[in-house]
Every structure is written in structure tokens, then in C-alpha cells.
Amino acid sequence: MAESPVVLLVALRYIHVVAAALWLGGGIVVLAARAAPSAAPLTGISSAVLGRTVGRLVGTGLAVFVLTGALLTFNRLTEQTIDAPYVAVLASKILLTLAMFRLAVPGRRRSDPNAGPGASRPWWQGRTAMIVVLGLLAYLLSIILNEMAELGFRSVG
Numbered sequence: 285m286a287e288s289p290v291v292l293l294v295a296l297r298y299i300h301v302v303a304a305a306l307w308l309g310g311g312i313v314v315l316a317a318r319a320a321p322s323a324a325p326l327t328g329i330s331s332a333v334l335g336r337t338v339g340r341l342v343g344t345g346l347a348v349f350v351l352t353g354a355l356l357t358f359n360r361l362t363e364q365t366i367d368a369p370y371v372a373v374l375a376s377k378i379l380l381t382l383a384m385f386r387l388a389v390p391g392r393r394r395s396d397p398n399a400g401p402g403a404s405r406p407w408w409q410g411r412t413a414m415i416v417v418l419g420l421l422a423y424l425l426s427i428i429l430n431e432m433a434e435l436g437f438r439s440v441g
């Protein structure tokens with residue numbers, strides 16, 4: 285993969301980063317709707333339609349992250365300049381991402397006390413808030429990974 289065409293790597297990174305932006309953006313929109321003083325932002329959208337849409341987005345996002353993430357990981361790990369600290373940060377990101385996916389899969393959604401009309405907890409203590417926080421951390425770790433990889437390149441060249 286180290287000799288793969290640049291265009292393939294660019295496409296992989298592009299899809300991965302767009303998925304990250306949509307994942308976080310979607311989560312923040314749901315949080316903003318929950319935080320609104322009334323249900324006005326969701327007027328006209330039934331909760332069943334919203335639930336189905338979010339479910340599809342979660343499924344697609346998950347598949348895109350796993351596929352593009354695995355290929356990007358393989359690409360990085362075949363580079364000579366990648367060291368143990370990079371691998372440690374990458375492992376932390378993958379664990380964090382798995383925890384986030386576990387919270388996001390439909391099977392867990394039913395047990396969310398924040399999801400139904402009788403939601404008891406404030407929006408910032410709910411499952412969606414946790415998913416957004418974990419997503420933001422994954423994003424930060426990704427930028428750190430990129431800087432670590434760049435530093436490795438610079439130190440040999």
C-alpha cells in the first residue's frame with residue numbers, strides 16, 4: 285500500500301474525513317434540537333422518520349469509518365517512519381471509536397433514558413452528547429496522529 289497511487293490515498297482520506305464531519309455535524313444537530321426550549325426545530329419530522337434516518341446514517345458511517353480507517357491504518361503501519369508512540373495514539377483512537385460505535389448502534393438506543401418523550405436527563409448528559417464528545421476526541425487524536433506522522437517524515441528527510 286506504501287506505493288499505492290496518491291489518488292487512492294487522497295480518495296480514502298477524503299471519504300474518511302467527510303464521514304467524520306457528517307458524523308459530528310449530525311450529532312451536533314441532534315443535540316441542538318434536544319437543547320431547544322421547544323420541539324420547534326423538529327416540527328414536521330416524525331420521530332419514526334428521524335429514528336430511521338439516524339439509524340441509516342449510523343450504519344453507513346460505521347461501515348465507512350471501519351473500511352477507510354482500516355485501509356488508512358494499514359497504509360500508515362507499512363511506513364518506515366511510524367514509531368511506537370504513533371501506534372499507541374492510534375490504538376487509543378480505535379478503542380475510543382469502538383466505545384462511540386457501541387453507544388451509537390440501534391440495540392443500545394432503546395435503553396437510552398434520554399430518547400423518549402419522558403426523557404428525564406438534560407440533553408448534555410444523554411447518549412448523543414457522549415457520542416459527540418467521543419467523536420470530538422477521535423477527531424483531535426486524528427490530527428495528533430497526522431502531526432506525528434509528518435514529524436516522522438521530516439526527521440528522516
Ligand code: HEM
Nearest residue numbers: 304349350353354356357381419422423426427429430433
Ligand atoms: C474504525 C475506526 C477508525 C480508524 C481505524 C481510523 C484510522 C485513521 C487513520 C489511520 C488515519 C490517518 C492518521 C494519520 O494521518 O496518520 C485517520 C485520519 C482521520 N480520522 Fe480516523 N479512524 C477511525 C475512525 C474515525 C472517527 C470516528 C473519526 C471522527 C469522528 C475520525 C476522524 C479522522 C480525521 C478527521 C482524520 C484526518 C486527520 C488529518 O489528516 O488531519 N476517524 N483515521
